[in-house]
Amino acid sequence: MIEFNNFSREYSFLKDEIDLAINRVLDSGRYVLSKEVSNFENNFSNYLGAKYCVSVASGTDALTISLMALGIESGDEVITTSMTAYPTIIGILNAGAKPVLVDINPDDMLISPDAIEAAINKKTKAIIPVHLYGQCCNMERISKIASKFNIHVVEDCAQSTGSSYKNKNAGTIGACGAFSFYPTKNLGCYGDGGAIVTDQDDIYVKLKLLRNYGQELNYNHNINGLNSRLDEIQAAILSVKLPYLDAWNKIRNEIAQKYLENLQGLRFLTKSSHITHSYHLFVARISERERERFSQYLKGNGVQSLIHYPIPAHEQAAFEGCIFDKCKQASSSSKEIISLPINPWLKNEETDFIIECINNFK
Ligand SMILES: Cc1ncc(COP(=O)(O)O)c(C=O)c1O
Known part of the structure; x- marks a missing residue:
């Protein structure tokens, strides 16, 4: 059978490096939010040319936490495409917002900028263009629409790690880029994982709080956040695979x-x-x-x-x-x-x- 994905071939190619990385984490005795996570975050933001990267537990959480960091809340509307993996919608719902689904272009199946513009109203607070199948949405038009109506753009890059639009890496054009490291993705870990990239200092600070119960120092909760952290083993695996x-x-x-x-x-x-x-x-x-x-x-x-x-x-x-x-x-x-x-x-x-x-x- 020619299978759709073939993770055992990948693992046998990477076995020595992956085993070494996993054992390094196990030996370190540090399993959550330690050196491997910050190392991978630096590697990934450098790779993309983004100022900051905050890793999280999944691509779905990457969308939710991005929206929360941008101040999206209950009653706000977020426009996205109907032709996406359903987790895009769950990411919006988990932030308390209302998903507004619009149609795609027939030729590339990406979100239609005309449909986005037509769906905007006073409650619209963000657009999530989904860079489906490894393509990139028309970010020039979408960015123009977003600035015209003063709304945020969060790129759903779950399927576009390494894609670019007009020489800019997917994820570095909107206010936040949300990535998934689910095993099937172009850069996948061996479990669940995700990350958000941003160039904005204030958003970065919020993202870091939101993924870790809203706490900056242990037991000091500035805001109510989530428990959404990439673990050290997955971060070490991703650092092996990124090059x-x-x-x-x-x-x-x-x-x-x-x-x-x-x-x-x-x-x-x-x-x-x-x-x-x-x-x-x-x-x-x-x-x-x-x-x-x-x-x-x-x-x-x-x-x-x-x-x-x-x-x-x-x-x-x-x-x-x-x-x-x-x-x-x-x-x-x-x-x-x-x-x-x-x-x-x-x-x-x-x-x-x-x-x-x-x-x-x-
Ligand atoms: C377009 C899209 N958005 C979001 C997600 C959610 O990512 P995750 O499975 O890591 O939560 C996926 C993955 O299935 C996806 O393909």
């Missing part, structure tokens, strides 16, 4: 290029020339009528495929919030998309096999 990220993203791009040049019978998203893609996912389109048979055909040939996402956020049973203008593109796209295996551990012969297999689909 490989660009090379791994390059491999992802090479696989994507091979798919784009050789696959027949599928349609693809349009890539803007302004972005450096990190191909967290390779998403193709096939007609709604054929998708199920196609994915069963792939499975029958030993190729795992997934759908990101089969149900857009506005159609989820749990969704509580506001849907702006029906999100028709998100609904129709969700029925046509299919994600093919793409990861740095895919062997050349496996990519070739996937291509041959797809091109033989009748």
